[in-house]
Amino acid sequence: MKLISLVPVGRIARSHMEILAEGLAPSLQASCRVNADRLDIDFAYDPLRGQYHSTAILKRLRSMPGTDGARLLGVAEVDLFIPIFTFVFGEAQLGPANDSAAVVSLHRLRQEFYGLPADVPLQTDRLLKESLHEIGHTLGLRHCRDYRCVMSSSPAVENIDLKSAQFCPACAERLDWSAEHGKAV
Ligand SMILES: [Zn+2]
Ligand SMILES: [Zn+2]
Numbered sequence: 001m002k003l004i005s006l007v008p009v010g011r012i013a014r015s016h017m018e019i020l021a022e023g024l025a026p027s028l029q030a031s032c033r034v035n036a037d038r039l040d041i042d043f044a045y046d047p048l049r050g051q052y053h054s055t056a057i058l059k060r061l062r063s064m065p066g067t068d069g070a071r072l073l074g075v076a077e078v079d080l081f082i083p084i085f086t087f088v089f090g091e092a093q094l095g096p097a098n099d100s101a102a103v104v105s106l107h108r109l110r111q112e113f114y115g116l117p118a119d120v121p122l123q124t125d126r127l128l129k130e131s132l133h134e135i136g137h138t139l140g141l142r143h144c145r146d147y148r149c150v151m152s153s154s155p156a157v158e159n160i161d162l163k164s165a166q167f168c169p170a171c172a173e174r175l176d177w178s179a180e181h182g183k184a185v
Helices: 014-028 054-061 120-138 157-162 169-174
Strands: 003-009 031-034 051-053 071-076 090-094 101-105 182-184
Touching: 003 014, 003 054, 014 031, 014 071, 014 120, 051 054, 054 071, 054 090, 054 101, 071 120, 090 120, 101 120, 120 157
Parallel strands: 003 031, 003 071, 071 101
Antiparallel strands: 090 101, 090 182
């Protein structure tokens, strides 16, 4: 079954989660639901960096109750990192089939982060693209060289704005709901 469970990670407005679920469902032709329980993320905080370790969050996400049989997408508002990078917009991990998880954060998708006035539609669009990208990794996709494809890599927010919220035909054909094993940002 094509089922995505969106898990609130730390404090995040439920409205963000619901709008995202509505955006994801048609793009993935999947059922998307918002999980009732949220994941507390104090354990993932790194006081030296002032950021949250996304790999640690991914591990904990998979033990959340009520998420059996679904691919998981954690949605956060805090700044995420993995040790080799300054920050990540998100991270994905493939476990055994139907036990995969991804996490994304709004933190660096907001215009305010860059000292600009808030732009909610733009932030919503960026969150949808980054969510599709990370879920794409859990469905076996790697980075795409087509800069318009949602699977192209985005080192900066400008790259996110350049790409579309769609998989290119080649990536769309490779989406594999039984994909297993792998790790990507
Ligand atoms: Zn592609
Ligand atoms: Zn990626």
